C-alpha cells in the first residue's frame with residue numbers, strides 16, 4: 001500500500017485522494033453527446049427502458065413512466081460524483097439529431113480501493129452501430145483520467161453476448177465466471193466479471 005491511502009505519518013493524516021468527478025457537459029465523442037438526463041427525456045427513456053427484452057439481463061424490471069419520473073428526480077439527477085456509493089447516469093444523444101440512443105452509468109464503489117463499475121443500455125432501434133461502445137469508452141475516460149479510478153469492472157449475465165462483446169471491445173479482461181451465483185428473474189444466472197485497470201487504460205493509448 002502506498003501513501004495514497006490514509007496513513008499516520010508523524011501524527012499527520014495524509015488523506016485519501018479526493019476522488020471527485022465534475023464533468024463539463026456535454027461530454028463529446030465522435031457521434032454522441034453525453035449529458036445528464038432530464039424530464040424532457042421521459043418518452044425517449046420509456047421507449048426502451050419499458051421493454052422486457054431490453055431488461056432481460058439487467059437487475060431491474062421494465063420501467064413505467066412513474067418509475068422513470070422517480071429515477072429522474074432521484075438517482076439520475078446527479079451530475080457529478082462526490083462520494084462512494086454514488087452513480088452518475090448520463091444520456092447519450094446523437095450529436096447530429098439530438099435523439100437519445102441510450103444511457104450509460106458509472107458507479108463509484110470505493111474511495112479506498114478507487115474502484116468503480118460501468119453499465120450501459122441502448123434503445124434497440126439504435127443497436128448495432130457501436131453506440132454502447134462509444135459512450136462507454138467516454139465513461140472509462142472520465143473514470144480513469146478525470147475521477148482517478150484504479151479499477152473499473154463490468155458484470156454481466158453470461159447469456160448477454162452483445163454485452164460481453166461491448167466489454168471485450170472496450171478492452172476489459174474477463175476475470176471470473178460465477179456459475180449460477182444468482183437467482184435472477186426466476187432462474188439461476190451465471191455471471192461473467194470483467195475488469196480494467198488504469199494502467200491498462202493508459203496502455204491502450
Ligand SMILES: CC(C)(COP(=O)(O)OP(=O)(O)OC[C@H]1O[C@@H](n2cnc3c(N)ncnc32)[C@H](O)[C@@H]1OP(=O)(O)O)[C@@H](O)C(=O)NCCC(=O)NCCS
Pocket residue numbers: 053054055057058119120121122123126127128129130131132133134155156157160162163165166169
Ligand atoms: C448490450 C447493448 C448495450 C449493446 O449495444 P450496441 O450499441 O449494439 O453495442 P456496440 O457498441 O458494441 O455495437 C455493436 C455492433 O455495432 C457494430 N457497429 C456498426 N457500426 C459501428 C461503428 N461505427 N463503430 C463501432 N461499431 C459499429 C459493431 O460491429 C457491433 O456489431 P457486433 O457486435 O455484431 O460485432 C444493447 O444490446 C443493450 O442495451 N442491451 C440491453 C441492455 C443490457 O443488457 N445492457 C447491458 C447490461 S450488463
